[in-house]
Amino acid sequence: MSRSVARRVARVAAALALLALPAAAHAQPQDLDPNNGPQFFLFGGLGPITFPADGFALTVGGPTTLRVVGLGLTGNIFQVFLNGSLAFTTAPLIASPDGTDTGALDLDAALADGRLSRGSVDLAAGTYTIGITVSGTSGFDGQGVIDANDASVVPEPAAVLTLGAGLAVLAGGAWRRRAA
Numbered sequence: 001m002s003r004s005v006a007r008r009v010a011r012v013a014a015a016l017a018l019l020a021l022p023a024a025a026h027a028q029p030q031d032l033d034p035n036n037g038p039q040f041f042l043f044g045g046l047g048p049i050t051f052p053a054d055g056f057a058l059t060v061g062g063p064t065t066l067r068v069v070g071l072g073l074t075g076n077i078f079q080v081f082l083n084g085s086l087a088f089t090t091a092p093l094i095a096s097p098d099g100t101d102t103g104a105l106d107l108d109a110a111l112a113d114g115r116l117s118r119g120s121v122d123l124a125a126g127t128y129t130i131g132i133t134v135s136g137t138s139g140f141d142g143q144g145v146i147d148a149n150d151a152s153v154v155p156e157p158a159a160v161l162t163l164g165a166g167l168a169v170l171a172g173g174a175w176r177r178r179a180a
Contacts, residue, residue, distance in 0.1 A: 029057040029129055034064060038107040038147035040071075043134045045141065055081075056130040056146060060123055063151035068132065069110040070117040071145055074100040075138030077117050081131040089135065090119035098138035107145045122151055 030052035042051040070076035075098030093114035104110040
């Protein structure tokens with residue numbers, strides 16, 4: 001069995017397993033926690049995503065970037081709604097024939113492949129409900145990934161120490177040239 005066929009069989013099996021869940025499991029949007037990394041969503045053609053059926057809920061305490069990226073096949077386009085209003089529509093960075101299997105099945109690989117549809121928006125502190133609708137697709141079913149990460153970058157202590165050591169070396173070299 002080829003790799004792309006095996007992937008498609010796995011996607012269908014995952015979708016069928018999700019359909020077997022009781023309806024009560026879909027009563028609330030799924031929490032999107034920036035500390036837990038990216039989360040996957042599934043769709044079965046055009047229209048609202050199929051899992052999680054009620055979208056996502058996100059509460060952030062400060063500046064946060066929300067990213068949505070299609071996985072696997074090119075040609076998928078998503079409309080992302082925040083609190084019921086359209087926030088952005090995803091698009092690829094590089095044109096590619098619809099249905100091309102990129103093999104990118106995680107966030108980092110998908111972001112590195114410009115052929116896959118992606119989009120982002122910066123959020124302020126607050127609570128958001130996030131809905132995703134598929135407005136273009138290269139096939140009947142597929143998946144994407146959503147990620148929220150802190151936009152206020154705080155350098156790690158090791159990075160600050162490395163910068164400090166580099167500045168000390170530069171200052172020492174300038175002092176030696178001046179003394180000579």
